[in-house]
Amino acid sequence: MKKTTQLRNLINSNSLEFIMEAHNGLSAKIVEEAGFKGIWASGLSISASMGVRDNNEASWTQVLEVLEFMSDATSIPILLDGDTGYGNFNNARRLVKKLESRQIAGVCIEDKLFPKTNSFISGEAQPLADIEEFCGKIKAMKESQTDDDFVVVARVEAFIAGWGLREALRRAEAYRQAGADAILIHSKRNDAAEIEAFMKEWGNRLPVVIVPTKYYSVPTQKFRELGVSLVIWANHNLRAAIKAMQETSRQIRQEQSLVNIEPNVVSVNEVFRLQGVDELKQAEKRYLPASGKNVNAIILAASRGDMDELTAEIPKTLLEVGGKSLLATQIDEFNKVGIKDICVVRGFAKDKVAAANFSVIDNDLFAETKELYSLYLAKDKIKENTVISYGDIIFKNYILNDLLNDMNDITLIVDADVETISHDKDLVSTDTPYSKKLYSSTVRFIKMSGDLKEEEIHGEFIGLWKVTKNGSKIVKKALEELSKREDFKQLTMADLFNYISSFHPIAVKYIKGSWLDIDTIRDLQKAGDLFDKH
Numbered sequence: 221m222k223k224t225t226q227l228r229n230l231i232n233s234n235s236l237e238f239i240m241e242a243h244n245g246l247s248a249k250i251v252e253e254a255g256f257k258g259i260w261a262s263g264l265s266i267s268a269s270m271g272v273r274d275n276n277e278a279s280w281t282q283v284l285e286v287l288e289f290m291s292d293a294t295s296i297p298i299l300l301d302g303d304t305g306y307g308n309f310n311n312a313r314r315l316v317k318k319l320e321s322r323q324i325a326g327v328c329i330e331d332k333l334f335p336k337t338n339s340f341i342s343g344e345a346q347p348l349a350d351i352e353e354f355c356g357k358i359k360a361m362k363e364s365q366t367d368d369d370f371v372v373v374a375r376v377e378a379f380i381a382g383w384g385l386r387e388a389l390r391r392a393e394a395y396r397q398a399g400a401d402a403i404l405i406h407s408k409r410n411d412a413a414e415i416e417a418f419m420k421e422w423g424n425r426l427p428v429v430i431v432p433t434k435y436y437s438v439p440t441q442k443f444r445e446l447g448v449s450l451v452i453w454a455n456h457n458l459r460a461a462i463k464a465m466q467e468t469s470r471q472i473r474q475e476q477s478l479v480n481i482e483p484n485v486v487s488v489n490e491v492f493r494l495q496g497v498d499e500l501k502q503a504e505k506r507y508l509p510a511s512g513k514n515v516n517a518i519i520l521a522a523s524r525g526d527m528d529e530l531t532a533e534i535p536k537t538l539l540e541v542g543g544k545s546l547l548a549t550q551i552d553e554f555n556k557v558g559i560k561d562i563c564v565v566r567g568f569a570k571d572k573v574a575a576a577n578f579s580v581i582d583n584d585l586f587a588e589t590k591e592l593y594s595l596y597l598a599k600d601k602i603k604e605n606t607v608i609s610y611g612d613i614i615f616k617n618y619i620l621n622d623l624l625n626d627m628n629d630i631t632l633i634v635d636a637d638v639e640t641i642s643h644d645k646d647l648v649s650t651d652t653p654y655s656k657k658l659y660s661s662t663v664r665f666i667k668m669s670g671d672l673k674e675e676e677i678h679g680e681f682i683g684l685w686k687v688t689k690n691g692s693k694i695v696k697k698a699l700e701e702l703s704k705r706e707d708f709k710q711l712t713m714a715d716l717f718n719y720i721s722s723f724h725p726i727a728v729k730y731i732k733g734s735w736l737d738i739d740t741i742r743d744l745q746k747a748g749d750l751f752d753k754h
Contacts, residue, residue, distance in 0.1 A: 297325030326371030521611025522567030610683030
């Protein structure tokens with residue numbers, strides 16, 4: 221049921237109903253959990269929680285921001301204490317539109333002048349608005365609402381201003397005819413005499429709302445007998461919080477210890493519960509399966525790389541681009557997305573491939589093996605969500621983000637722009653060529669080879685891929701089976717993917733550029749350009 225309909229039903233109920241004050245998202249959630257059917261967004265409480273006076277010192281846009289948090293945190297309706305509507309009819313009707321957009325169910329406006337003065341401040345003059353002007357404000361608000369169930373309550377301040385019963389009735393009737401959905405009759409006496417006198421004369425022309433802050437000792441049954449529709453407990457959460465905070469702060473200041481405080485305050489876990497931490501954890505599992513501490517990376521960087529004097533003493537992964545090695549650049553990209561658990565398979569000049577921010581596995585047979593053998597050595601590092609990368613590539617960060625958000629068991633990044641066709645490239649064939657219309661559709665890997673026919677080529681594997689928990693089991697099983705072959709040390713990643721695809725689907729995620737495989741000095745120059753734009 222819409223929140224507006226819930227509030228309208230409360231006000232029009234045949235039995236006495238109650239709503240409770242709240243002043244932020246946390247207190248609103250507490251009110252709902254206590255079992256109340258609605259919330260009073262108190263102007264006094266909201267302004268006090270901001271540390272300002274209840275004299276419209278908090279702007280209406282600041283109040284709206286608080287209301288948005290309150291509305292998001294709850295499923296029950298909120299009735300806003302809208303003071304005088306924050307200005308004239310134009311301000312008031314604009315307020316209605318903004319409240320509706322935030323799913324606020326209704327607003328109560330009082331017939332005083334802007335800026336308002338709190339009704340309970342003693343010794344303060346309480347000038348009232350012109351009746352015709354206030355009726356015009358009500359009409360403007362009702363005609364501006366788009367939801368027929370949105371509620372506008374007109375608050376009559378005649379008793380507060382000392383103008384008596386006759387004026388209170390005159391104003392209430394005028395507001396009824398202007399289109400108000402209910403009348404809030406206010407009193408600061410410590411008994412219910414003014415409320416009782418009004419109810420007897422009013423004759424149930426419109427639902428009546430009361431705020432018994434000053435006449436709190438009057439039995440609730442009396443309000444039922446008078447025919448009141450809705451009681452607002454208007455500021456007690458704020459006042460209770462102030463008392464608790466004052467006492468707690470004083471005690472901690474005096475004792476300089478938390479020993480005697482802890483038994484009297486809620487646990488931090490209760491705060492987390494009210495904040496919805498458990499829901500976020502579940503959402504993270506659903507929407508970010510590859511994020512956070514459960515993600516790790518394996519970088520295959522054992523080979524020397526045939527780049528003449530450039531790789532005479534260091535492996536290709538340590539060549540510098542923009543003042544930073546390819547390996548360091550790649551690790552930085554992993555760190556940016558929260559991947560801290562990184563293992564590097566090193567080989568050539570292995571002692572030079574060392575740092576505190578990654579672990580290492582040694583492939584001492586690097587000169588006579590291919591990349592698949594390096595992955596086999598690191599198979600125990602293939603876990604729940606593992607990204608696997610060649611050590612001689614550089615790529616833009618969005619590619620890694622897209623890969624982490626993919627839900628498939630095994631996903632390869634494939635560049636649909638193949639500049640040149642050669643036997644040195646890991647050319648890929650899929651069931652669906654690249655298209656801008658693909659959006660999030662799953663593309664299935666068919667095979668990888670350097671000898672594909674031109675019509676079979678849909679892209680080039682860039683050397684970056686990922687497995688999920690189930691995918692890791694499949695890859696590790698495949699590695700064990702392939703390791704039994706006599707030619708295992710000469711097998712490539714293409715052999716692994718082609719083997720797996722024969723019994724389990726492999727997904728392909730297309731990109732268009734934004735990466736480089738470093739094979740030549742010219743590639744290093746290009747990488748510098750890419751790095752500058754990174």
